[in-house]
Amino acid sequence: MVGSFDVLADNLSINGATESFPADFDVSAVIKEPVPPVVGDNGIVNGDDQISAAKEKRQIVLGRNIHTMCLEVTEPDIDDEVTGDREASMASVLAKYRRALTERTKHHLGYPYNLDFEYGALSQLQHFSINNLGDPFIESNYGVHSRQFEVGVLDWFARLWELEKNEYWGYITNCGTEGNLHGVLVGREVFPDGILYASRESHYSIFKAARMYRMECVKIETLCSGEIDCDDFKAKLLCHQDKPAIINVNIGTTVKGAVDDLDLVIKTLEDTGFSHDRFYIHCDGALFGLMMPFVKRAPKVSFKKPIGSVSVSGHKFVGCPMPCGVQITRLEYVNALSRNVEYLASRDATIMGSRNGHAPIFLWYTLNRKGYRGFQKEVQKCLRNAHYFKDRLLDAGIGAMLNELSSTVVFERPHDEEFIRRWQLACQGNIAHVVVMPNITIEKLDDFLNELLQKRVTWFEDGSYQPYCIASDVGEKNCLCALHK
Numbered sequence: 001m002v003g004s005f006d007v008l009a010d011n012l013s014i015n016g017a018t019e020s021f022p023a024d025f026d027v028s029a030v031i032k033e034p035v036p037p038v039v040g041d042n043g044i045v046n047g048d049d050q051i052s053a054a055k056e057k058r059q060i061v062l063g064r065n066i067h068t069m070c071l072e073v074t075e076p077d078i079d080d081e082v083t084g085d086r087e088a089s090m091a092s093v094l095a096k097y098r099r100a101l102t103e104r105t106k107h108h109l110g111y112p113y114n115l116d117f118e119y120g121a122l123s124q125l126q127h128f129s130i131n132n133l134g135d136p137f138i139e140s141n142y143g144v145h146s147r148q149f150e151v152g153v154l155d156w157f158a159r160l161w162e163l164e165k166n167e168y169w170g171y172i173t174n175c176g177t178e179g180n181l182h183g184v185l186v187g188r189e190v191f192p193d194g195i196l197y198a199s200r201e202s203h204y205s206i207f208k209a210a211r212m213y214r215m216e217c218v219k220i221e222t223l224c225s226g227e228i229d230c231d232d233f234k235a236k237l238l239c240h241q242d243k244p245a246i247i248n249v250n251i252g253t254t255v256k257g258a259v260d261d262l263d264l265v266i267k268t269l270e271d272t273g274f275s276h277d278r279f280y281i282h283c284d285g286a287l288f289g290l291m292m293p294f295v296k297r298a299p300k301v302s303f304k305k306p307i308g309s310v311s312v313s314g315h316k317f318v319g320c321p322m323p324c325g326v327q328i329t330r331l332e333y334v335n336a337l338s339r340n341v342e343y344l345a346s347r348d349a350t351i352m353g354s355r356n357g358h359a360p361i362f363l364w365y366t367l368n369r370k371g372y373r374g375f376q377k378e379v380q381k382c383l384r385n386a387h388y389f390k391d392r393l394l395d396a397g398i399g400a401m402l403n404e405l406s407s408t409v410v411f412e413r414p415h416d417e418e419f420i421r422r423w424q425l426a427c428q429g430n431i432a433h434v435v436v437m438p439n440i441t442i443e444k445l446d447d448f449l450n451e452l453l454q455k456r457v458t459w460f461e462d463g464s465y466q467p468y469c470i471a472s473d474v475g476e477k478n479c480l481c482a483l484h485k
């Protein structure tokens with residue numbers, strides 16, 4: 001009954017029907033469709049069939065509201081305030097949710113989020129609606145803001161990427177995607193007729209930006225590592241020499257953690273006749289933007305080079321309870337993009353209007369606590385653990401790849417979707433990955449691997465399954481399928 005406490009307390013609505021709230025309630029649950037083994041008429045496993053059938057099963061259904069679980073919002077009963085039942089039932093829902101989050105946090109490996117943080121000191125601020133709407137550098141009329149923290153964080157990043165205080169502009173975004181949307185927008189404002197170039201392994205937000213801004217976009221091939229293929233880049237630049245170039249350079253691709261060679265990208269542009277006033281480079285450092293500066297031998301991201309903007313996600317390597325990010329660009333570019341907004345008494349140069357004022361304080365807090373040295377130590381630990389994990393996978397006969405500058409370990413996709421969900425692995429085609437962040441310890445990697453090895457015995461014991469071939473994703477030398485081992 002809508003409005004009754006019972007519904008809110010222990011029932012979930014499933015497409016109209018209600019269902020009992022399970023004890024191990026998983027709020028992130030999705031439809032579970034096990035992939036059956038594919039055995040040919042002759043009883044022999046056909047690798048291609050296996051792959052295409054699995055792909056078919058993995059397809060995402062568009063245009064359907066996949067609405068497996070929801071916590072219904074119900075109208076309070078007349079006597080709710082007297083009985084206090086509603087408060088109690090909501091408290092029980094939240095307690096269950098908290099337990100589910102604790103469990104899900106323990107079994108998380110696939111997304112590049114550092115879940116290890118302690119922000120108890122900031123809980124006193126949750127009573128405030130902190131909003132940094134407008135430009136970080138201009139005081140607006142809304143006084144409940146955290147611009148002083150925001151600018152402190154921006155200064156820190158500008159120093160990291162070597163841009164003087166009086167030469168940069170930036171803001172704390174809602175996520176890495178917003179940084180990319182802003183970076184590409186600045187590029188397009190600088191070169192309204194520019195063509196956007198991005199490797200095919202760039203994050204989807206780059207291609208979304210191209211669609212949103214109706215820009216011509218040229219996809220560049222990648223090497224096996226996932227890095228941009230500068231031979232193909234050169235060939236494509238030569239076909240469009242009459243138009244300026246706006247380039248997305250990946251400081252860590254989403255799936256393989258590949259770092260594009262920024263210096264080679266710049267050289268390719270110069271070699272094909274693009275002078276510095278005819279190109280704009282946005283560096284998408286969502287993933288490794290904060291790790292690269294601490295990796296020896298890594299190509300340096302610096303505004304001393306002819307780049308236009310850099311963005312990074314704040315909730316990834318740094319670790320933050322809410323999505324956020326940082327975008328830094330050159331002040332000279334942003335002046336052309338911004339407009340005055342009278343009712344704010346500020347200037348508008350951001351993608352969003354209202355902006356999360358809590359996020360800068362969380363970032364400020366962690367940067368202060370850890371500092372450059374703290375991050376350096378964590379980066380080294382992540383890279384060490386990633387190497388350990390990749391070596392253990394290979395020793396166990398599982399095809400795997402780890403790019404030199406990366407903590408993203410790519411390996412054969414597990415055959416069981418339930419197992420993938422349990423460990424929250426991100427998968428693409430026949431590969432899965434684990435992104436080793438500071439909270440991913442050797443013990444956690446060992447637990448995962450031991451469970452994976454046990455599962456593999458059951459998947460492969462009767463011969464219905466075979467390890468996927470991942471040669472086309474990671475190269476023959478990293479593939480340990482029946483053909484390549």
Ligand SMILES: Cc1ncc(COP(=O)(O)O)c(C=O)c1O
Nearest residue numbers: 175176177203252253254286313
């Ligand atoms: C390379 C890259 N760019 C951009 C993004 C988007 O970042 P966010 O999820 O913070 O929007 C991601 C996300 O994983 C990414 O891997």
